[in-house]
Amino acid sequence: MTIAEVSKKFDLSQDTLRYYERIGLIPSVNRNKGGIRDYTEEDCKWIVFIKCMRSAGLPIEVLIEYVGLFQQGDATIEARKELLIGQRKQLIARMEDMQKTLELLNYKIESYEQTVVKKEKELKRSED
């Protein structure tokens, strides 16, 4: 697959794809005779994984470390597991913060709803 196809498929700009590769966020992609990127299935899996992790806010730096560990082979399995466990913990903490905010938003929106209703009632009364 060319970078144009991958870009379209995963909705990531070509610049971002090249950037990700440059900084080691995905393992380096094969080039054809002309030096042009030719993404394999494997490459695409990495992109999906990274995209998923990024969408949840995992920092690029940490993901680069993970990819680096992965490339060092089986000796790093334990380290990779620990890394993911650490990130999971932080992710859960963020989700809890967001849950609290969601509840506050719900409460505020409801309050506004009641204020609006009250205003409408007043309006009706003044029409009588």
Next chain:
Amino acid sequence: MTIAEVSKKFDLSQDTLRYYERIGLIPSVNRNKGGIRDYTEEDCKWIVFIKCMRSAGLPIEVLIEYVGLFQQGDATIEARKELLIGQRKQLIARMEDMQKTLELLNYKIESYEQTVVKKEKELKRSED
């Protein structure tokens, strides 16, 4: 309350508190005779609210708009409600992304767990 007390109480740097005020993220705080900030209860409530919203990733720009609407009085109640509803929608979407990522992380961690177990078994077998 002085800025030092507020800073300690809410774990926000004095710089951040002044920055928030400067950009209109909280309504402007009263000054005493010497021109020094004297935070009221009301100010603190704003800080708590903003801190909560920020912790869930709501952009500063949107919160500035909300504060601006608030200061314009009752005529903006409907607009404020709509703004919060919009943000709630985006928040929920982000939480769903994170939930997916969490599930993937759980799955990966479990896989690593099994790999480790398998390795240990192989090790034991080779000891026999």
Next chain:
DNA sequence: CCTTGACTTGGAGTTAACTCCAAGTGTTAT
């Protein structure tokens, strides 16, 4: 053979959200 157009690289620019700094003023302790 020359142009068009997609691709390459390295590096500069952008945005959000702080974070730090310099220069100046006011308050407090000795």
Next chain:
DNA sequence: ATAACACTTGGAGTTAACTCCAAGTCAAGG
């Protein structure tokens, strides 16, 4: 009253994560 210190403002600097750009390469069509 003078040094030490907290506070003020406006503006510059920083960081993460892109995003854009310039200069160059290369294959294909007219």
